[in-house]
Amino acid sequence: MSATAVPVRSRRTRGPRRTVRARGAGLGLVAWLAGVVFFLPIAWMALTSFHSESDAATNPPSLGAALTxxxxxxxxxxxxxxxxWPALxxxxxxxxxxxxxxxxxxLPAAYALSVRPVRKWTDVLFFFLSTKMLPVVAGLLPIYLFAKNTGMLDNIWLLVILYTSMNLPIAVxxxxxxxxxxxxxxxxAAQIDGARLPTVLARVVAPIALPGIAATALICFIFSWNELLFARVLTGVVAETAPVFLTGFxxxxxxxxxxxxAASLVISLPVLAAGFAAQDKLVQGLSLGAVK
Incomplete structure (x- = not known):
């Protein structure tokens, strides 16, 4: 009885295992296909950047054109x-x-809303997020008039202030x-040992939440690097950024x-390099708290 029960049990479990493996292989194939589809435009842009203008403008495009x-x-x-270089x-x-x-x-704002939550902290978070619902173009004219009256047009520090205020809600x-x-x-335990709030944030909270901080920093850096509208309107020659310089071509x-x-590939390299260098921290940070 027991000798015949073992093969029957193995036959019953063999089918579901094969189904799980087949499903995993199918999902892996779909993921690879999606990755190739997303990578093709970048590869095509890189190939086109090494062609002459006459070869790049041919229709249909010439894959075997001479490289330059x-x-x-x-x-x-x-x-x-x-x-x-000034724009970069x-x-x-x-x-x-x-x-x-x-x-x-x-970091202190998120600490107050998570570790030491204030009253109605969910309302505070919703307020932060609601500031991102305002169309950027709706605030363009007031900011332009403010910059003009304060003499901060074509000033890189105005962009620093704007990018900080734009990215702060999503970062919190x-x-x-x-x-x-x-x-x-x-x-x-750190507070019992006499550590004050700055020490707790710098030596306790920050090292533990480093993957999340790295993911937040990378996203804020990408948003700031790719921003075009404010940089296009509020800068001229002195504070011109790389995306504005790109539009001049x-x-x-x-x-x-x-x-x-060629210009798009060069300007994209800092973002790609930062993402590649922090990819492990980005994955850890974005998945932090997803599984409990």
Missing amino acids: LDGYREFFGTGGGASP VNSTVASVVSTLCVLLLA WMMQSFLAEVPVAVIE ITSQGLFLAKVC
Whole structure:
């Protein structure tokens, strides 16, 4: 009886296991196909950036066209055009400084809303999130008039203030969920040892919530680096950012596709490099608290 029961049980469990494996293989194949679909435009942009303008403008596109670096030479100004380095430096300063300011302001706010929650903290979070519901263009004219009257037009520090205020609500919202996973017992132990609030935030809360902080910092950096509307309207020559510099290659006459692809690839590299360097922290941070 027992000898015949074992094979019967194995036959019963073999079918569901095969179904689970087949389902996992199917999901993996779908994930790979989705990744290829999302990667193809980037690969196509990179290939087009190495073509001449005449080859890049052919229809249908020529995959076997000769490769050249003319688009990159034109972007870096070796042919007599404007240099992109001031715009890249401005974007770096605005993105990095605003991201640091956001983290310094969002960490205490998220601590107050999670570890030491205030009354009606859910209403506070909803208020933060509701500020992102206002269309950006609706606040463009008042901000422009303010910048004009205060003499801050074409000033990189105006963009730092704007990017900080724009990214702060989403940063507080994200970090609140991350800091909610910090054990309260660890914080209480540090307070018993005499640690004050700045020490608790810097040496206890921040190391534990580092993946969430890294994910928040990366998202804020990407939002600041890619912002175009305010930078286009509020800057001119001195504080011009990389996305604004990129739009200068698009003209109503002539061919510009290869040059725009080269410029887009170069301007995208800092974001891609930051995402690749922090990909493990980004995955940990975005998945923090998802499974309990």
